[in-house]
Amino acid sequence: MNIHEFQAKEVFRAAGIPVPPGEVAETPDAAEAIAHELGGRVVVKAQVHSGGRGKAGGVKLAADAAEARQHAEAILGMDIKGLTVEKVLITPAEDIDTEAYVGCLVDRAAQSVTFMVSSEGGVDIEEVAHTNPDAIKKLTIDPRYGLLPHEAYWLAASLYDDPSLVKQAAKIIGQLHKAFSAAGASMAEINPLITTPAGEVKAIDAKMSVDDNELFRKPDIADYRDLSAEPESETKARDADLSYVKLDGNVGCCVNGAGLAMATMDLVKYYGGEPANFLDIGGSSNPDKVVAALEIITSDPNVKVILFNIFGGITRCDDVANGIVEATKRIDINVPLVIRLTGTNEEEGVAILEGAGMSAATSMDEVVERAVALANPA
Amino acid sequence: MAIFVDENTRLVVQGITGRDGSFHTYQMMEYGTEVVAGVTPGKGGQSFEGPDGKNVPIFNTVEDAVNEAGANTSAIYVPPAFASGAVLEAAGAGIDFIVCITEGVPVQDMTRALRYVRDRGARLLGPNCPGIISPGKAKVGILPAQIVAPGPVGVISRSGTLTYEAVIQLTNGGIGQTTCVGIGGDPLIGTNFIDALSAFKEDGDTEAIVMIGEIGGTDEQEAAAWVSENLDIPVVGFIAGQTAPPGRRMGHAGAIISGSAGTAEEKIKTFEENGIAVAARPLDISRLIKDAL
Numbered sequence: 036m037n038i039h040e041f042q043a044k045e046v047f048r049a050a051g052i053p054v055p056p057g058e059v060a061e062t063p064d065a066a067e068a069i070a071h072e073l074g075g076r077v078v079v080k081a082q083v084h085s086g087g088r089g090k091a092g093g094v095k096l097a098a099d100a101a102e103a104r105q106h107a108e109a110i111l112g113m114d115i116k117g118l119t120v121e122k123v124l125i126t127p128a129e130d131i132d133t134e135a136y137v138g139c140l141v142d143r144a145a146q147s148v149t150f151m152v153s154s155e156g157g158v159d160i161e162e163v164a165h166t167n168p169d170a171i172k173k174l175t176i177d178p179r180y181g182l183l184p185h186e187a188y189w190l191a192a193s194l195y196d197d198p199s200l201v202k203q204a205a206k207i208i209g210q211l212h213k214a215f216s217a218a219g220a221s222m223a224e225i226n227p228l229i230t231t232p233a234g235e236v237k238a239i240d241a242k243m244s245v246d247d248n249e250l251f252r253k254p255d256i257a258d259y260r261d262l263s264a265e266p267e268s269e270t271k272a273r274d275a276d277l278s279y280v281k282l283d284g285n286v287g288c289c290v291n292g293a294g295l296a297m298a299t300m301d302l303v304k305y306y307g308g309e310p311a312n313f314l315d316i317g318g319s320s321n322p323d324k325v326v327a328a329l330e331i332i333t334s335d336p337n338v339k340v341i342l343f344n345i346f347g348g349i350t351r352c353d354d355v356a357n358g359i360v361e362a363t364k365r366i367d368i369n370v371p372l373v374i375r376l377t378g379t380n381e382e383e384g385v386a387i388l389e390g391a392g393m394s395a396a397t398s399m400d401e402v403v404e405r406a407v408a409l410a411n412p413a
Numbered sequence: 414m415a416i417f418v419d420e421n422t423r424l425v426v427q428g429i430t431g432r433d434g435s436f437h438t439y440q441m442m443e444y445g446t447e448v449v450a451g452v453t454p455g456k457g458g459q460s461f462e463g464p465d466g467k468n469v470p471i472f473n474t475v476e477d478a479v480n481e482a483g484a485n486t487s488a489i490y491v492p493p494a495f496a497s498g499a500v501l502e503a504a505g506a507g508i509d510f511i512v513c514i515t516e517g518v519p520v521q522d523m524t525r526a527l528r529y530v531r532d533r534g535a536r537l538l539g540p541n542c543p544g545i546i547s548p549g550k551a552k553v554g555i556l557p558a559q560i561v562a563p564g565p566v567g568v569i570s571r572s573g574t575l576t577y578e579a580v581i582q583l584t585n586g587g588i589g590q591t592t593c594v595g596i597g598g599d600p601l602i603g604t605n606f607i608d609a610l611s612a613f614k615e616d617g618d619t620e621a622i623v624m625i626g627e628i629g630g631t632d633e634q635e636a637a638a639w640v641s642e643n644l645d646i647p648v649v650g651f652i653a654g655q656t657a658p659p660g661r662r663m664g665h666a667g668a669i670i671s672g673s674a675g676t677a678e679e680k681i682k683t684f685e686e687n688g689i690a691v692a693a694r695p696l697d698i699s700r701l702i703k704d705a706l
Contacts, residue, residue, distance in 0.1 A: 141520050141521070141524070141600060141601065143600045143601065143630045143631070143632070143667070144630075144631065144635075146523075146524060146527050146528070146601050147524045147528070148521075148524060177528070178524040178525040178527075178528045179525070179528055216521065219519055219521060221520060221600075246519055246520045246521065246666070247662065247666065248493060248517045248518060248519045248520060248666060249519045249520075249521070251493070251494070251517075252494060252519075278662075278663070278664040280658070280661050280662075280663065282656070282658065290574075291574055292572060292573045292574030292575060292664075293572065293598060293627075293663055293664025293665040293668060294570070294571065294572020294573065294574060294575030294576070294598070294625070294627055294653050294664075294665070294668075295572065295573075295574035295575040295577075295578060295653075296663070296664060297575075297627060297628070297653035297654040297656075297657055297663055297664075297668070298575050298578070298651075298653040298694075298695055300654075300656040300657070301653060301654070301655045301656050301677075301694070302694050302695075303656070304655065304656045305693065305694055310656055313657070313661075313663050313664070315664040346574045346577050346578055347557070348543070348555060348556065348557045348573065348574060348577055349433075349555055350574075377581075378557060378560070378577065379557060399578065399695065399696070400694065400696050
């Protein structure tokens with residue numbers, strides 16, 4: 036789960052990282068008032084889950100509170116990579132000497148947490164990694180010891196020559212690691228980490244992604260979820276404990292297992308169709324989940340056909356069949372259902388469907404081909 | 414032959430009294446897996462009733478299960494909050510092969526557990542995996558037994574049900590398997606493609622391998638390079654997630670395209686460059702294996 040800059044800054048502040056003050060506004064009036072409080076010269080920053088906010092015009096410097104208001108008017112409601120800006124962060128404009136990058140992430144290959152720092156901050160770090168990989172220093176933490184003080188110092192020393200700056204940066208790196216661990220993050224970054232003419236080191240931007248698997252034990256972080264940043268159907272799916280991602284096609288997919296769900300979407304494409312969604316009903320066989328899944332899929336007006344692809348393992352075909360029959364009683368489904376059931380309790384499942392006037396196939400290719408044809412009548 | 418589990422497997426089930434643990438213990442025993450112990454803290458001294466009136470003793474700790482019942486392999490069916498603790502306990506007790514079925518384990522918990530498992534000389538499969546089955550010998554996990562048959566093909570996969578899809582087509586096509594391994598869909602896992610490929614190489618009886626990958630990470634790419642340098646037997650690949658949008662987690666915690674890395678396109682290309690025949694759809698896997706054999 037991605038959290039917003041202003042939320043990540045809260046987490047960073049709590050860990051002791053020097054982050055300039057700032058407040059969030061949802062209206063130009065509020066933006067002006069906050070800017071006034073902060074002394075007038077501020078930066079107005081769009082709060083959306085997207086990189087490249089600056090390039091999209093979502094970050095603007097204001098000389099006074101009136102200009103901050105104008106910028107807020109322009110930025111609020113703006114579309115950045117398909118996301119509507121609903122909030123802006125107002126924060127004092129800092130005097131900047133240098134910009135560096137400091138980040139850490141769960142490193143799949145190293146099976147640990149890896150820190151990355153670069154004196155080339157303020158730009159996309161993936162770009163630096165491509166164009167000037169030597170400008171990035173990396174350090175993988177040994178999970179037995181955590182980040183050691185001399186490691187933090189070594190990373191900081193690659194950023195600055197001035198011992199005072201190195202000392203401050205080393206402290207910030209340690210604090211960033213604490214914030215990262217405490218939040219159960221998968222990624223945290225400060226870009227840029229600035230130095231000021233007064234010789235201070237500060238984090239003026241903050242970015243963090245949290246491991247979804249941590250949320251059950253981190254309620255404060257879970258509360259950061261911005262429901263306005265995702266389609267309603269995805270919120271509903273999460274409440275029903277389903278994995279759902281909305282896509283743009285017209286073949287609604289309901290599958291058990293993430294790998295099979297992806298393979299089903301790919302097969303829809305293979306036969307010339309476009310999937311309307313990714314949906315994994317998971318390993319359990321609760322018929323209520325099937326009902327919730329069908330409600331979510333049918334709420335997408337693009338959907339012209341619903342394709343079930345169930346390979347029973349732990350999931351039992353009879354439970355899924357009961358869920359389908361139950362759902363057709365509870366909700367109006369105005370599009371055809373194409374069903375594939377195979378595996379555990381397949382015969383019972385097929386019998387339940389046939390009893391309700393439906394049918395099921397056993398081959399994945401057969402149902403996908405049929406679903407694509409139904410979604411795109413010649 | 415087979416890899417990781419076989420007729421010498423002596424299994425302890427951690428979380429044997431839970432809903433999933435008890436159900437699958439029964440299934441594993443029905444398949445013929447030697448389940449020698451269960452562990453549920455606080456329930457030591459009780460027993461689990463399996464098929465045909467067989468009783469499995471329950472212990473409070475894995476250490477007791479090792480000392481008193483001779484367990485050498487563990488299957489973990491405990492909730493996410495306790496899963497990494499269960500892995501640590503199993504490795505600490507001297508279990509050689511640990512299979513963690515649990516889905517939703519916090520990733521940061523796994524960094525320490527993986528390092529500990531390695532330091533103890535143990536092997537972890539998973540977490541978030543369907544487990545492993547060596548047809549006719551042993552099953553540890555949740556893979557449906559009815560879809561497999563003994564034979565010469567090794568199967569390695571990051572997915573559960575997609576593996577079943579591939580395996581049943583092999584079986585229906587008259588091609589059996591030495592071992593089917595589900596390595597798991599999480600970003601940090603104990604056994605990756607290369608670990609499983611190396612084991613199949615040592616196995617001797619495995620004549621071809623099916624590798625089923627998906628979007629996210631670079632494990633498949635590294636495995637492909639390893640295959641071309643180290644393996645003489647044919648490998649057939651499949652990659653799920655060609656239609657997955659970037660930046661979105663597709664069910665599995667590890668199935669996410671970050672930036673330009675980990676796309677299906679990139680993985681398929683790397684497979685092909687390294688001599689791995691790539692199936693366009695699951696149905697083609699068994700045909701490509703037949704051609705290869």
